[in-house]
Amino acid sequence: MSTLLHDAPGPRAKRTSLLLNIIAALAAAAGIIWILIKLASKGQLGAAHWAIIGDPTVIALLINGLGATLLVAVCAMALSLILGVILAAGRLSRRVWLRVPARVAVELLRGLPVLMLIFFIYLALPLIGIVISSFWALVLGVSLYNGALIAEIFRSGVNALPHGQSEAAESLGLRSSQIMRYILLPQAVRSMLPALISQLVVIVKESSLGFIVGYAEFARDGNAVVNYLGTLYALPVYTEIAVVYIVINILLSQIATRVEKRSRQRYGRAAQQVLDTE
Amino acid sequence: MLQILSALASGFLQTLLLVALTFVIGLPLGVLVAIMRVSPVGVLRGVGTVYVNVFRNIPLPVLMFFSVLVLPQLGVDTSFFVLALASLVVYWGAFFCETVRSGINSVDLGQVEAARSVGLSSGQTLIRIVLPQALRSTVPPLIGIVIQIVRASAVAGAFGVTELYASMNGVIQHNADKVILILFLTGVFYLVITIPSGLLLGRIEKKAVFAR
Amino acid sequence: MNIIHSTKFRKSSARWKFAAATAVLVALATAGCSSSSAGTTPGSAPTFASGTTMARLAKAGTMTVGIKFDAPGFSEKTLDGSYQGMDIEITNMVAKALGIPDNKIQYTETISANREPFIEQGKVDFVAASYGIEPDRQKVVTFAGPYITTTQNMLVAKGNPEHIDTWADVQGKRVCAITGSSNFQDVTANAPTATQVGLATDADCAQALKNKQVDLVAGSVGSMSGYVHKEPDAYSLSPLVYGSEPIGIGVKKGDIKFCQFIDTTIQKAYSDGQFQKSWNKTLKTTTGIAPQKPNFIPCA
Numbered sequence: 001m002s003t004l005l006h007d008a009p010g011p012r013a014k015r016t017s018l019l020l021n022i023i024a025a026l027a028a029a030a031g032i033i034w035i036l037i038k039l040a041s042k043g044q045l046g047a048a049h050w051a052i053i054g055d056p057t058v059i060a061l062l063i064n065g066l067g068a069t070l071l072v073a074v075c076a077m078a079l080s081l082i083l084g085v086i087l088a089a090g091r092l093s094r095r096v097w098l099r100v101p102a103r104v105a106v107e108l109l110r111g112l113p114v115l116m117l118i119f120f121i122y123l124a125l126p127l128i129g130i131v132i133s134s135f136w137a138l139v140l141g142v143s144l145y146n147g148a149l150i151a152e153i154f155r156s157g158v159n160a161l162p163h164g165q166s167e168a169a170e171s172l173g174l175r176s177s178q179i180m181r182y183i184l185l186p187q188a189v190r191s192m193l194p195a196l197i198s199q200l201v202v203i204v205k206e207s208s209l210g211f212i213v214g215y216a217e218f219a220r221d222g223n224a225v226v227n228y229l230g231t232l233y234a235l236p237v238y239t240e241i242a243v244v245y246i247v248i249n250i251l252l253s254q255i256a257t258r259v260e261k262r263s264r265q266r267y268g269r270a271a272q273q274v275l276d277t278e
Numbered sequence: 279m280l281q282i283l284s285a286l287a288s289g290f291l292q293t294l295l296l297v298a299l300t301f302v303i304g305l306p307l308g309v310l311v312a313i314m315r316v317s318p319v320g321v322l323r324g325v326g327t328v329y330v331n332v333f334r335n336i337p338l339p340v341l342m343f344f345s346v347l348v349l350p351q352l353g354v355d356t357s358f359f360v361l362a363l364a365s366l367v368v369y370w371g372a373f374f375c376e377t378v379r380s381g382i383n384s385v386d387l388g389q390v391e392a393a394r395s396v397g398l399s400s401g402q403t404l405i406r407i408v409l410p411q412a413l414r415s416t417v418p419p420l421i422g423i424v425i426q427i428v429r430a431s432a433v434a435g436a437f438g439v440t441e442l443y444a445s446m447n448g449v450i451q452h453n454a455d456k457v458i459l460i461l462f463l464t465g466v467f468y469l470v471i472t473i474p475s476g477l478l479l480g481r482i483e484k485k486a487v488f489a490r
Numbered sequence: 491m492n493i494i495h496s497t498k499f500r501k502s503s504a505r506w507k508f509a510a511a512t513a514v515l516v517a518l519a520t521a522g523c524s525s526s527s528a529g530t531t532p533g534s535a536p537t538f539a540s541g542t543t544m545a546r547l548a549k550a551g552t553m554t555v556g557i558k559f560d561a562p563g564f565s566e567k568t569l570d571g572s573y574q575g576m577d578i579e580i581t582n583m584v585a586k587a588l589g590i591p592d593n594k595i596q597y598t599e600t601i602s603a604n605r606e607p608f609i610e611q612g613k614v615d616f617v618a619a620s621y622g623i624e625p626d627r628q629k630v631v632t633f634a635g636p637y638i639t640t641t642q643n644m645l646v647a648k649g650n651p652e653h654i655d656t657w658a659d660v661q662g663k664r665v666c667a668i669t670g671s672s673n674f675q676d677v678t679a680n681a682p683t684a685t686q687v688g689l690a691t692d693a694d695c696a697q698a699l700k701n702k703q704v705d706l707v708a709g710s711v712g713s714m715s716g717y718v719h720k721e722p723d724a725y726s727l728s729p730l731v732y733g734s735e736p737i738g739i740g741v742k743k744g745d746i747k748f749c750q751f752i753d754t755t756i757q758k759a760y761s762d763g764q765f766q767k768s769w770n771k772t773l774k775t776t777t778g779i780a781p782q783k784p785n786f787i788p789c790a
Contacts, residue, residue, distance in 0.1 A: 024319065024322055025321050039352065058569060061571070107476055108469065111472030112465055113431070114429065245340060350698075358687060436669050437689060448670050451674070
C-alpha cells in the first residue's frame with residue numbers, strides 16, 4: 001500500500017525526506033536524553049541499583065517468577081482450549097437448549113474484567129465449600145475469559161469454511177456431532193491457528209495480573225524484590241520485567257505471523273481479521 | 279444498600295470516563311501512528327513500529343506501574359487518574375493503530391491508483407480517500423477493542439483510580455456478609471456496557487456481510 | 491467414508507489430537523506439580539495423647555503452615571527463598587516441640603481473604619500470618635496467643651513535614667493504602683475529607699509517598715516501620731496510631747488441645763528467653779518494639 005501511495009522520490013523529495021528523517025531522529029534522541037537526565041537527577045540511575053539486575057539471587061527469584069508466570073500461561077492455555085471447544089460446540093449446536101446457554105456464557109465471560117472473575121472465584125467459591133489456591137484462581141480467571149474468546153475464534157473459523165464441506169458430510173449420513181468432530185473443527189483449528197497463538201500472547205500478559213491477587217509470579221516477585229530491598233530498586237527491576245515480557249510476547253507474535261503466512265496461502269482472510277483485533 | 283449502590287455507581291462513572299477518554303484520545307493517536315507507519319520517512323516508520331511492538335507486548339499492569347509511579351519521578355505532577363489514563367491511552371493506541379493499519383491495507387488498491395491518476399498527492403489520497411474507507415471497515419474491531427478497554431480499566435483500580443473494581447473492593451470490606459450481592463451488582467454494571475456493545479458489534483458485522 | 495478419511499486428512503487430524511493430548515497432559519502434570527506433596531517420615535521424639543493434632547503432626551513428621559510473604563517482622567519471604575519473621579520463629583518453636591525438623595515445614599502463602607477458609611478446609615495445620623484476633627474471626631477459628639498487640643500506623647515523609655500527628659491533621663490529605671483495605675474504613679470514619687488512594691501493594695504506596703503523590707500511607711505497624719527501617723532517610727512514622735489488634739496463631743475451630751499446646755510452647759520459650767531472643771532478631775529490628783510478655787486469651 002505504501003509503495004503505491006507514495007511516488008518514487010525525486011531529488012527534492014529525497015532532500016525533504018532526509019531532512020524529516022534527521023529531525024525525527026533528533027527529536028526522538030532528545031526525548032530519550034531528557035528522560036535519562038531526569039532519572040539521573042533523582043538518583044535513579046545509580047550503578048549500584050541497576051546492578052541489581054545482575055544480582056544472582058534476584059535473577060534466581062525472577063526466573064522463578066517467570067517460571068510461575070509461564071506455568072499459569074500454559075495451564076490457562078490448555079484450560080482455555082478445552083473450554084473454548086466446549087463453548088464453541090455449544091454455540092454451533094443445532095439444539096437450542098445448548099445454543100442459548102452457550103451464547104449467554106460467552107457474552108458474560110467476554111464482558112467482565114479478569115480481575116473480577118478472579119475475585120469472584122476467590123471469594124464466592126469458599127462460600128460453597130470449594131477452597132482454591134491463588135494459582136488456580138488466576139488460571140481459572142484467565143481461562144474463563146480466553147476460553148470464551150477461543151470459542152468465538154473457533155466459531156468464526158467454522159463459519160468461514162465452505163458450506164460444501166458440511167453439506168457433503170450430511171449427504172453421506174454423518175451426524176452433526178460427527179461432522180463437527182471430524183470435518184469442521186480440525187479444519188477450523190488449522191485456519192485459526194495464528195489467532196490461537198495470538199491468544200497465547202494475551203494469556204501471557206493477563207497472567208501478570210497475579211500480583212494483584214497474590215500469586216507469586218513474575219511481576220509479583222519483582223514487587224517482592226522492591227518490598228525487600230526498598231523502592232530505589234523499583235525502576236531497574238520493573239524495567240527488566242517489562243523487557244522480558246516484551247521479548248517473550250514478540251517471539252510468540254512472530255511465531256503467529258509465520259504460521260499465518262503459511263496458512264494464508266490456503267485459507268485467506270478469516271485469520272487476518274481475527275488476528276488484528278486483539 | 280443505598281450506600282453500596284451509590285459507591286458502585288460513582289465507581290462506574292469513573293470507569294465510563296476512563297473508557298471514553300481512552301477512546302477519544304487513543305483513537306486519533308492510533309490513526310496518527312498508523313499514518314506514520316505507512317509514511318515514506320524511514321525514521322517515522324521505525325518509531326511507529328517500535329511503539330506498536332513495545333505497547334502491544336507489554337502487560338498493562340507493568341505499563342501502569344511505570345506511568346503511575348515512575349513518571350512522577352520525572353517531574354510529571356498530575357493526578358492518579360491522568361497517569362493511569364495516560365498508560366491506557368498509550369497501550370490501546372497501539373491496538374487502534376494496528377486495526378486502522380489493517381483497515382488501510384484492506385482498502386482496494388484500485389482506489390489509490392485512481393486517486394493518484396486523477397492527480398491527488400499521496401497525502402491527500404491518504405486523508406481523503408483511504409482513511410475514510412479504512413475507518414468504516416474498522417468499526418467492528420474498534421467496538422471489540424472498546425469492550426477490551428472496559429475490562430482493562432479494572433487494572434486502574436490497583437493504581438489509585440477509584441473506578442468500579444476498586445469501589446467493589448472497598449464496599450466488600452464494609453459489608454463482608456453481602457459479598458455475592460456486591461459481586462453480582464458490579465458484574466451487572468460492567469455488563470451494562472459490554473453486552474450491548476457486543477450485540478451492536480454482531481449487528482454491524484451482519485450488515486457488513488450483506489453490504490458486500 | 492474413504493473419501494473423507496483420506497490419508498492426508500487423517501494425518502493432520504491425528505496431529506491435532508496429539509497436540510490436544512499433550513496440552514491436557516501438560517496441564518495435568520503441572521496440576522500435579524502445583525499441589526504440595528506432604529512427605530511422611532516418622533517422627534522420633536516427643537509423644538502425645540493419641541487423637542490430638544500434635545500426635546498426628548509428630549507422627550507425620552511434617553506440617554503445613556499458612557504465612558504471609560510480605561509482612562516484615564512477622565513473616566516475610568526473602569530474596570533467596572527463605573523465610574524470616576516472628577511468625578516463622580514461633581512456627582519453628584512449635585515444630586521443635588513436635589519433633590519436626592525445620593526443613594520439613596511446608597509454608598503456604600495465605601492472604602487476608604483466604605486465611606479462614608484454608609484453616610477450615612484443613613489446607614494448612616495452622617496460620618501464623620500476622621493474624622489479628624477479631625470477634626468475627628473467632629467465630630470460625632480458634633486462636634492461640636496473642637503474642638503481641640499491634641497497631642495500624644501512618645508512614646510519612648522523613649521528619650513529618652506536614653505535621654500529621656492526629657486524625658484532625660489527616661483531614662484533606664491524600665491517604666494511600668492497599669485497594670480495598672480495611673484502613674480505608676478507619677480513614678472514612680475519622681477523617682472523612684481525606685482523599686483515599688488505593689494501590690496494589692504497600693510498596694507502591696511507599697513509592698507514591700516518595701513521589702509526593704500522597705501525603706501518608708496507612709498500614710500495619712510491621713509493614714510501615716519496615717519501610718522506615720529500610721530507608722530511614724526517606725520515611726518516618728507519624729505519632730498517629732490506631733486500630734490496636736492482638737496478633738495470634740489460628741488453628742481449626744474447636745481444637746482446644748492444639749491451641750493450648752501452642753500457648754504452652756510460647757510460654758516456655760518466654761521463660762527460657764528464646765522468645766525474647768527471637769523477638770529481638772525480628773520484630774525489634776524492624777519495628778523497634780521491645781518484647782512484650784504474652785498475655786494469652788483462653789482457647790475457645
